[in-house]
Every structure is written in structure tokens, then in C-alpha cells.
Amino acid sequence: MPAGDSAGQEASRQLALAAAHDKAASAARAAASRYGLASVTEQRTAAALAPLAGAGYHLLADRQWPGSRRAQVDMVVVGPAGVFVVDTKAWADVTIAGDRIHRGQEDVTDELMALADLAYRTEGELAEVGLAPGEVHAMAVLAGRTGVDERVGPVQVVGERDALRQIARRGARLGPAQVDVVLARCLEWFRHVGDAAPISTTLLEPVLPAPRAPQPGTPHPADDRERDHGGVHHGFPDPRVPRGVTTPVPPVPPLSEEEVRSALLTGLMAAPVEEWMAFLHPAQARVVRRSYNGPARIRGSAGTGKTVVGLHRAAYLARTRQGKVLVTTYIRTLPDVLRQQLTRLAPDVVDRVELAGVHETAKRILEERGVEHRIDGRKIASAWTAAWGRVAGGSVIDTDRHEQDYWHDEVSYVIKGRGLTRWEQYAELPRLGRRHRLGPHQRRVVWELYEAYQEELANRGVHDFADQIALAEAELRREPMTGRYTAVVVDEAQDLTCVMIRMLHALVGDVPDGLTLIGDGQQTIYPGGFTLAEAGVSVAGRGTVLDVNYRNTREILQFASMLVRDDEFADIEGTTARGDRPAQVERSGPKPVYVRCATEADRQRRLVLRVHEVVAEVGTNFGDVGVLSLSRRGVEAATESLRKAGVPVVNLEQYDGVPVNRVKVGTVKRAKGLEFKQVLVVDPYASWLTEKPEELDDVDRERRDFRLRELYVAMTRARDGLWVASI
Template identity: 85%
Template sequence: MDARFPADREESDREGRHAMPAGDSAAQEQSRQLALAAAHERAAADARATASRYGVASATEQRTAAALAPLAAAGYHLLADRRWPGSRRAQVDMVVVGPAGVFIVDTKAWADVRMAEDRIFRGQEDVTDELMALADLAYRTEGELVEVGLAPGEVHAVAVLAGRSGVDERVGPVRVLGDRDVLRQIARRGARLGQEQVDAVLARCLSWFTHVDAAAPISTTLPEPVLPGPRGPVLLAPDEDGAPDTVVPEPRPAPDLPTPLLSEGEVQRAMLEGLMAEPVEEWMSFLHPAQARVVRRSYNGPARIRGAAGTGKTVVGLHRAAYLARTQQGKVLVTTYIRTLPDVLRQQLTRLAPDVVDRVEFAGVHETAKRILDERGVSVRIDGKQIASAWTAAWGRVAGGSAIDTDRHEQEYWHDEVSYVIKGRGLTRWEEYAALPRLGRRHRLGMQQRRVVWDLYEAYDKELRDRGVHDFADQIALAEAELRREPLAERYTAVVVDEAQDLTCVMIRMLHALVGDAPDGFTLIGDGQQTIYPGGFTLAEAGVSVAGRGTVLDVNYRNTREILQFASLLVKDDEYADIEGATARGDRPTEVPRRGPKPVYVRCQNEADRQRRMVLRVHEVVAEVGTNFGDVGVLSLSRRGVESATEALKKAGVPVVNLEQYDGVPVNRVKVGTIKRAKGLEFKQVLVVDPFASWLTEKAEELDEVDRERREFRLRELYVAMTRARDGLWVASI
């Protein structure tokens, strides 16, 4: 989910203007921003005058309107004295619609106010219910604005305490602010919606919050920013003749209003803070209406959200986690198989929903299991060298020279059979394995071969015990057994599982045990087409039913049509066992709205030629407008490929960060990593650097079942890599 921030663009722009010293550029940018803030304040004077003419109910509400009026010069619309939807008499003091979202503002002229334990008191009277009515209105407004695609977290209930300052509290979902604080708190959220999105939301709000009188929303056209030059202020925009003009702005007379809550300097600082705030990516705040409805949808038990690559599953999952954190008590767990992905998702939610990020826990599946065992005092020792030694000893004792020791299978194949098929499905008796449909494993095993595999499993398990160690599958099984013995007491209200197709059956059982079948408690997100690990299973085996609670996302928002067509050729004939029990060929998006250049495939002479071309390609794409080093992902099937690519890029002076160290914080470095580490991420440009040409040309019908299975997993992995690309794809083979 990589994205570029304004700081990256500014850095790129400065690099392109070699004639301007860095100090001069920074000084000019500072002057431009200060001039822009001053322009906002001048335009806000008009908005204040408009606010003063509103028929607001009281002086306190008028003061709130005046305090918020400077927002009108920054693309906000202030709807005052609107009718409370569903009520004949109640009114809403102010609805603010703009780049930072929607704010439903209610002014309270309350004296002797105190807040404690998520309650608010006026003197001795508990008036929390009054704020909860405002929260309920915000919740219903979320549902209304979902129909235009506004994410639920972009609607805010705000109670303003008249005559108070330095107040910033929460009572349930309602933000409580002093009237001197409300402007700053709204402005500082920065730009989260584009102009078209603001217009769409405003149109819906005007019909939802009907006017009591005929007053129009406050709306002011922002003057062009004025930049001080050596001979006076210079208007940045050209005049009608195309030449820059010189203007000296005249201060406008202040409207006749009560004493301002904020000084001109305070207003400028508040507006400048908002202007300089890093905007959240639009895809985080504005969804397709179908996606937004899924975020708020209520399920009466475990649910599944699926869809092809690029359909926004992870984004929907993050929004859903934030939504559940706002609307339910307790913590929400977001988990996935990839160890490094939770850190990236945490950073994304911090930008998406900073108000609830502390109520959402991000942890990999194994990290979650370890925490459960640590809390129960169950000791687990994982030692990679000892695990490898145990496997080698078991193989030599049982499998060497046996019916499964053939040239057609490396030991890795049988290690996967033990780890994913036997231990991953929680099998404990030979009879279970003997009769098991080995979903996702094309190589058919006879009874003699199965018996050897089971003996290998038992020998390996004994070797682990003799060494006093466990493997990662044991860690999951022990945590699942602990939860069966004693369920967790009220830790999580919901669990959201991203890339659910990568988990094992025992992992699903363990996570499901955290919340059971509670309404909206368990959400599985994933795409069977992107399964790249063996050991398929069904949800029925895990004791989970999502019958009647499934949603399919079918619009690809990430890839261009050209990238998706190219990547889909790899898996067009692929069949896989879906976790719901059916054999599937993959979901196909019904719509791919974006177009772009065709992917580039190059056949290289040797490895040195491939590395040289890779470096050239990186320099080519970062030379394009709007693309930076941090927008590029170089992906490999192997760690060796990652090391080779990293060495070549560093030698060429290209900044690099390994995906194993990437935590989601924007960094202007090319991201290099294995395809497995790239799951759940996206990049503007993707380079896939180590496939062999034969992988792309071999025909499945000419392969035996062993090689065909290998080919399917390999091509799915390449498909995952290619569909990480948003704008451009480059593939190099030998």
C-alpha cells in the first residue's frame, strides 16, 4: 500500500530545479505558505461577515460560527442551523464539510462542566445522553454518506463548550472541545478528500441536513497565493495576458462581530498547520460505495470478504477494523500470516484513523500465539538450528531410501507435507491422515507412501521433543489448545484476518477461538487465487461457517487494465481448493477502470545483464513525473535474488530498504524483498527480477503432477508480484 507524500514530491521538484540553491528554495516555500495562510485569513473575513448574518439561535452559536468561518477560505462549507434529520423541531448548530471530512458541531453553553470515566456532567447532572444523541446522529450520517463512498471514520461528532479553551476530551465517540480549540482541531487533519469528493459529500449533506431557513452555506473563493518578492508581493498566477502581475494586497475591513475568539496570528497558525499537514491518500478516506457499505455491514457471525487482486480488500479490512473499534467495546485484533505486514498496516491505520489506532492491535499470527502462551505461562522454545537438525535426523532414520525418497521430490516437499498438511490441520492419528483429502496437493499418495510420511512426522516430532524445542506449527497448536482449555476473557471484541488464504486450519481455529461466533466478531479477508502456501483446508474443518455472510469485491482499483491482463495470463487455467470447500478458478473483476502503458518483458543474456537492465529501469521510472525511489518495488522469488538486486542497486548509488525492515513509514528508498514479504503492499512501479523464461513458456499438460504442482505455486507467486504494480510493470528473465 505504498503511497507518495507531499514531502516526497517537493524533494523531487527541488532536485529537478538545479539552478535554485536549496536555501533559497526552502525560504521561498516558507514565504509562499505564509502568504497562502494570510490569503486564507483575508478571504475568511468575507466568510465571517456571512456568518454574522446567519440567524443562529444564540450568541454562543454565533461565536462558534465565527470561529469556524476561516475554514471557508480553505475549501470548507459551513451549514448553519440545519434541521436534525428525522426530527420536526431539533436543529443542528453547524455541519462542516470539507477536505478534512464532515464535522457535526453542537455548541453547549454549559457552566461547571466536568468529564470523568467516559461521562460528562453539568454540575451534578449527568448529561452524557445529550452527547450520545449527537453520536447517534453522526452514526446515521455515516450510513447516509456511505452511499457516495465516504469512509465511516470521516464523520465526526463535535461538542463545543462555549467560553472554554484548552479542552480536548472524548465522551464515547464525541470529541469535546473548547470554542477556542475547534478551528485548530479541524484544520490540523489536513486534506483527506479531493475537491470532487468534497462536492459529492456536500451534495448529499445538503439533502440530508435540510435548511431551516433559506441560508446558503458559507463558501468563499480563495484568492491566489501572494509570494513576497524583492520589489513587493508577486501574484503567482499569470494574468489574462499570460504575464505575472504585481499586487499589493489591501487589508479588508473586519466585519462587525463579537470579540474574536482567536487573534489573526492564531488563525494563521491554525490554518498553516492544516495546509502543511500530510494529506492522507484519497483511497483511505473515500471508497467505492459498495466498499463503504461492506465496512459498515453487520454480520450475525463469522464473515468473509473476498475478491481478486487489486479490489481493495486490505483497505476495506482496515476501515472495518477502525469502524468496529469505534462502535464496539474492547480491542480489535488485525492479524495476518506475513510477519512484517502488521507494522505496515499499523502505520496505514495511524494515517487513516488516528482516533482509534490505540484500540486496534496489530500482530502476526505467530506473535499472537506467543502472547497467549506467555500469558498462560506455557514455555515454548523455538531454535532454527535445532529444528533443522531434528528434521535431518528424522529423515535419515525413516525416509532415506524409502518410497518417498525419489528424484521427483526434494526434502522440502515432504517438510511442507508434515508442517502444513499434518501439523497445519491438527492431525494427531494415522487414521486421519490415511483418509485425508490433501487439498491443494496434486501429487497423489498411496497408502505405502502415506505410511512413510506419517512415520516421518512421528520421528520428527520425537526429535523435537528430545532436543527440548518446538517448531512454529507447534506454537500455534499449543496456543489453540490453551484457548480450548480456557477461553480468553474479554480481550478482543473482533478479529480481522488479512490474507486469510495463507493461514493453516489450526491458525484459523486459534483465531476463531478468540471471539467465537459473536456478531461481527470474525472477519476473514483474502483471495484463494493468491494462495502460495501448501496444505489447503476448508473452513468446515476449522469449525467456522460463513454461510450467507460472504461479500465479493469485484472492481480492480489498483492495477491498470494492461497490468492485470498480463498478470492474469499466468493463472488463467489455475484451479485451487477454496477455503469454503469448492474448487475455483479465481474471481475476475467486473471492472478495471484504469489504463496505462503495457508491461515490459525483457529476456536477458545472463545475470549480469539482468542486473544492469534492472538498474537502468529504476532510473527510468524515477525520472517520470510523480514517481520517486520510494514508489518502486523490486521483488524476487528468493532471498538470493533479493541480495543480488540489493547489491546491484547500492553499487549504482540507488537508495534501498529491505522489505523485512520496512514498517510502513514513508521512506524515499527502493523497496527490495521477496514476493512473500510484498503481500498486502502495492507500489507505483514493480520490477520482478528473477523468473526463468522456461517458467513462462512450459505447458501444464506436458508436466507430471509433481512438476505441475510446483509450477502452479510458482506462477501464483509471480501473479502476486505483478499485481502489486499500480502504474508500471517490468519483468526480466534469463
């Protein structure tokens, strides 16, 4: 080895070692800066949120990130407003646009998505104790900022001074007992942080290149150093400005006592939500979050919370999918009620959930596509009357066994509702749910009545509501709709027709979680049964049964179930069923009251007395009472009697879900999907309750089945008390 080479090599090794130490020191200084800054900013966030502790909140600071050995969660807030997973960001020069967040030129959205993922996993953990998914929030706090209220995907981004207000303004969504249950689970899920990160002072020996003989003209290393800018060696950071060190975030003034009081008072003054909006049974919470790889069905008997689950599921899908979610049902007035509930349940996604009746949806499709259609009730009735006179009057179907309404239903629900267009289809059709058997001659007359009715509608330039659905379904087959809806949730699916299901299915197809059908075949009160296979929909392996009754008392459910204990119905999945029975009923209460009245006048008098009697009870007002009838005539009679007695009344036709201290009066059909503390059923006849099915022919048996199902639906709207009056 030439003289001096060994010393030169050692010098190079020492320089490399020094450089490695410099680099490690720089990294350590940067880490110290970040940890120090994080410590300061996290302490400031904790101080900003500290007043919540006096309002029933629990602040869990410096918790272990579940599934990670080292990562930490700055703070988890558990209280009346729900659960907030809080991460403080000491970021300057932040811009938010198009669902992305940038720190200077760097896109840091993925950092917030990690927080979103943690909130999502926390949802699943807390669903096991019944917390609704929408009550878990991911919150990023920008240190040193104020007046920030943005969203990046599912993460709420707020300023340091805004965090307290954002949490408090959600109001009381959980009661003290519920907070305790959630807190206990959070303490298990977010454990205490372990030991601090280790400090290492041992560096690996630097690897040096093999020594090479200097080549002629190669400058001395010292010459390279002489040419470096400012005398700083290329490839190493300036020790005066350590790389990765974050400039301290300037503090913002803390909230004043008045601002704190104002924020907390806003939360206290917010109207509390009903318990079901924030807390579910664990089985319900799991169904809300469950993912299906195609169309799915959720069923269960009355009172098992199907509509509640459907509304929560719509909100959940809106949070976790791109595009809008459609919630629809056959009952025209129910979407208005659900819209009011969703506004309180999930204000963060209410603009991404569309609530509309199935006919309203069909109408919008036709209008957007420029398809002419006209609905005119008087002309529709005139067309039916003319068709009946032309074909059916005096025929084999014009008997005293069935009124015209029966045959109108046959045409509207069985023929048009199942999309039949040829006589051959109807001639051999299994008329699911229709006990009255029709011979070939009767069927032929019915088909001719259908054809005559269609001609009369065309002559008047109108369509009926079944035509409206058929036109929309045909339009979607001609040109599928893409991108508008990410999911469709159908409540009371058993009331829809085959063509309605086909139309709604066409909006989303068979994509995962696209179509959710919710309902109970036992509560079918419309004719024209069909199977999902007939509609081109399969839910095989994607069904869930809810089997815990949360609404009714044991006494109410037992009384109502007696009406349908022998009822068999054709289920939409193609089986003959007897109805689901809940495995568990959560509540008990007084026995239902059944009174036999001497006359109709006597029934109306007792009705008024019963209303005054139940509103005299603690915790019950006029708005908690529902008076239900099987007929419009019964609604009119009850309304008149109550108004004469000075009782405030609102018809369910005009009820939009906004709380109002008035007795709600309406038909059973309009009450589907609703519930009341007290229900009064006002127009059954005693003979309906005593008929023996085995003594009836198929005509009377069919009539009895539908009538008792309606009564069952009416009675199971009752939460605490049921009163039934017959004559």
C-alpha cells in the same frame, strides 16, 4: 347554592387560569432564554469557525436534523479535514469522567449520544458517495470554554476557542473534488430549517374540583397564602427567577489573527493522506460498515482493495464496539506496515487496534498463560535433518521428483497445520491443494517422518512455529479468553492453516462481527489447504465479494491474469474455484514490458537501467519502486546490483511502512498486502511462462501452479508499470 359560593368558584377558576398563564409564561421565558442563549452561543461558534471558509471549508449553519420536523443541527462543517456535525452547548459546571458527561449533578450523556447517532447515520448516507466512515465526526462545543479536548464515547467535546484548531489539525484528507461530492450529498441530507416553532396564546380551560362544603376547622385559603414562605404560593415558581432559564455564558475572547493563522497553518502543513485512507468506492464503504451476525468473509481478486477494507473495518469496529480489535495476518512484517497506515488513517482509535502477526499473537497467549515454549531456528533445522536421516533417507519419498522442502511442507502445513495427531486421520485425508497423489506406503513414511521430527524437537527442548500455534489453540480450548478482543480481522486469510483459524476464532467465537476473514484463494502460495468447516467456522450467508479493481491498470491485470487463467484451487469454503475476476477495472496505462535476457549478468544490468528509467518519470521516486523475487537468492543478487550502481535500497524484511526514498527489494511473500507504482520481477525463467499444463504430470503441475500464483501476486502489486525479466 349558598350565597357567595358561585363567586368563590369563579375566583378559584380565575386563580387557576392565572396560574396556568404564569406557568406558560414561565415556560415561554425559559424557552426564550434558551433560544436566545443558543442563538448567541451558536453565533459565537460560527464566528470562531468562520476562518475555515477561506481554507476550502463549507459551513452549513442551522440545518434540519434529518428525520425530525423541528430539531436543528447548529452547524455542519464540510472540508479537507472531513465532515463535522457540530452542536453548541451553553452548559456551565461541566464534568467529564468515565465516558460520561455531567452538567452539575445531571447526567447529560444521552444528549451527546443523540449527536453521535446522527453522525453514525450521516456516515451511512455519505458511504453512498464513498466517504470512509472515519471521516465523519460528532463535535460538541462548550460555549465560553477553552482548553477542552475530551471524548464522550464517539463525540469529541471541545471548548469554543478550541474548535477551529481541532478541525484544522486533521489536515488535508479530502481533495477539492472529493469535498464537492461530499458537500452535494450533505446539502441533500441536511436541509434548510423550516418555519419557526409556533406561538400559541390559547390555554385550555382549567379543570376545577367540585365545590365542597367547608369543614369545621378548615383554614381559609387566604390563611394558607399567609403562611407561604416569602408570600410566594406553593407549587408555582418565583416569577423573579423563571424555571429553566439558563444563566448567560460569559464570552471568551475570540482567537487573534495570529492564533487563526497558526491553526490553519498547522492544518496546511499536516502531511496529506493517500486517497484510499479517506475516500473509498461506495461498495467498499458499505462493506466497512456492514454488520454480520457471525463470522464473515470478504473476498475478491487482486487489486480490489481487500486490505484497505480490512483496515477501515478494524477502525470502524474499534469506534463502535467496546474492547480491542485484533488485525492479524500470516506475513510477519505486514502488521508493521499496517500500523503505520492506521496511525494516519485513524489516529483516534490507533490505541484500540492491535496489529500483530498470527505467530506473535500465539506467542503472547502462551506467555500470558505461562506455557513454556522455545523457538530456536538452528535446533529446528537440526531436528528435521536428524528425522530425515532416521526415516526418509533412501525411502520411497526420497526421489529426485521432490526436494526435502516439499516433505517439510507436507509435515508443517498438511499434518501439523491441520491439527492431525493420529495416523488414521492422515491415512484418508484429502490433501487439498496438493496434486501429487500419495499411496498408502508413501503416506506411512511421511507419517513416520512427522513422528520422528516431533521426537527430535522434544529431544532438543524446542518447538517449531506450527507447534507454537497448536499450543496456543489448545490453551484457548482449555480456558477461553474473554473480554480482551471485541473483533478479529484476518488479512490474507487464505495463507493461514486450519489450526491458525481455529485459534483466532477461539478469541471471539461466533459473536456478531467477531471474526472477519479477508483474502483471495487465487493468491494462495502455501500448501496445506483446508475448509472452514474443518476449522469449525461457518460464514454461510455472510460473504461479500469485491469486484472492482482499483490498483492495477487493465494492461497489467490482463498480463498477470494470463498466468492463472487455467488455475483451479481448493477454496476454504469447500469448493473448487477458478478465481474471481473483477467486473470493472478503473484505470489503463502502458503495456507491461517483458524482456528475455541472455544471461543472469545481462538481467542484472537491465534491472539497474530499468530502475533509473522509471524514476526519471514525473511523480515517481526510488520509494515507489518494488523489485520482487521468488527466492532469497534473487533478492540478494538484485540488492547487490542496485547498491553497486548507487541506487538506495531497503529490504522488505526491514521495511516497516515509514515512507522512505529507497527501492524496496524482497520476496513475493514479503510483498503480500503491499503495492508499488512500479514493479520489477527479476527471477523467472522463460520456460515457466511457456509450459503447457496438459503436458505435465501431477508433480510438475503442482509445482507450476504454486510458481505461477506467486508470479501473479508479484505482478499485481504494480499500480502503473510492470517489468518482467527472464532468462
